[in-house]
Amino acid sequence: MEILGYMAGTVTTLSLVPQLVRSLRTRSTRDISWGWLGTMITGLLLWLAYGCSIMNYPMIFFNLVGFLMFLVLAIAKYCFERE
DSSP states (O other): OHHHHHHHHHHHHHTTHHHHHHHHHHTOOTTSOHHHHHHHHHHHHHHHHHHHHHTOHHHHHHHHHHHHHHHHHHHHHHHHHHO
């Protein structure tokens, strides 16, 4: 059943790619709220911690990748708002 974890993780992680690419390409993150970013980053860190506690590799991998992607989006938002 671990294959379901990899499938779910792939789909949900890839769902952020279009937004991340668009934000970086247009240099606009105006419509992305800090509240949403903070909530998602916190949730991903909690899922990552849970995955580590039960040694679930798909959960660990995809939540780490998702966290890093959201971190890039948060850094972009910070930088673009300063311009």
